[in-house]
Amino acid sequence: MAHEHLIAYTCRQVTTFFPGMEAAVLQRVIATHWDTAMARLQACIDKVTMWPRGQFNYLNSSQYCQYLYFLSNTIWREDRSEEALGVATRLFLLNKALNGIDVFYEIALPEVFFIGHSVGIVLAKATYGNYLVLYQNSTVGKNHGVAPVLGEGVILYPNSAIIGRCRIGDNTTVSQGTGVINRDTPGNCMVFAGTAGELAVKPSKRRLTEDFFRL
Numbered sequence: 001m002a003h004e005h006l007i008a009y010t011c012r013q014v015t016t017f018f019p020g021m022e023a024a025v026l027q028r029v030i031a032t033h034w035d036t037a038m039a040r041l042q043a044c045i046d047k048v049t050m051w052p053r054g055q056f057n058y059l060n061s062s063q064y065c066q067y068l069y070f071l072s073n074t075i076w077r078e079d080r081s082e083e084a085l086g087v088a089t090r091l092f093l094l095n096k097a098l099n100g101i102d103v104f105y106e107i108a109l110p111e112v113f114f115i116g117h118s119v120g121i122v123l124a125k126a127t128y129g130n131y132l133v134l135y136q137n138s139t140v141g142k143n144h145g146v147a148p149v150l151g152e153g154v155i156l157y158p159n160s161a162i163i164g165r166c167r168i169g170d171n172t173t174v175s176q177g178t179g180v181i182n183r184d185t186p187g188n189c190m191v192f193a194g195t196a197g198e199l200a201v202k203p204s205k206r207r208l209t210e211d212f213f214r215l
Contacts, residue, residue, distance in 0.1 A: 003034065003038070008027070010068075011023060013094055014087075017094055018094070029075060029083060030087065033071070033079070036074050037070045041067050044113065047112045049212055049214055062115045062116070065098075065099040065118045066113070068091050069103055073105050073108075076088045076106060091105065100119035101119070102121065103123045104123075111130060112131055113131070113132040116133065121138055124140050126142075127150060128140075128150050129152035129153065129154060131154075131212070131213050132153075133155040133209065137158055137159045138159070139160075139161040141162075148164065150168045151187060153172075154174070157173070159176055160174040160177065161178075163179065166181075167184045168187075169188065169189070171188045172190075175193070178193045180199065188204050188207075189202060189204055190203075190204055
């Protein structure tokens with residue numbers, strides 16, 4: 001789809017779900033920040049193994065989810081005017097409505113990440129390292145106002161969570177259904193739910209991010 005058609009497509013979605021903003025204002029703000037947002041998105045897509053380099057498919061829900069994030073975040077980073085924030089808010093809400101993901105435009109996700117299935121993902125204003133992998137119903141959240149710090153190459157499988165005062169080492173994989181709460185991980189490991197609320201940590205035999213990214 002040509003870029004002007006994709007801008008118009010996005011604007012129609014926004015006005016359908018969240019009317020009240022002048023169409024000309026919406027289109028102008030999105031078009032102003034379009035090139036920067038798309039360059040960020042394309043750089044991310046080009047690093048994902050399963051996606052062909054140089055292509056963006058607006059009907060691929062994972063790619064479109066990441067597109068809406070990069071667009072809203074780019075607008076927020078470059079323009080704090082009331083109009084721009086109104087557009088960024090609507091793009092955030094559109095992503096939530098279409099893809100079931102809660103990722104506010106102010107959140108600094110890494111420049112390279114992959115979303116397997118977006119439904120139920122909730123992300124706080126934490127610190128995120130590159131080559132992040134997220135699956136459905138995964139959560140990164142604060143505890144008493146303290147947010148986690150995630151290293152590079154962290155994978156969150158379905159129904160997993162990282163909450164509170166955590167320092168998650170590089171190349172940590174959090175297995176399905178496992179919650180890491182106010183705990184650190186050493187990195188290069190897989191984390192499982194243990195007994196009596198403890199965590200079982202096992203060394204990784206290889207970098208699992210190699211299955212997802214062109215490193």
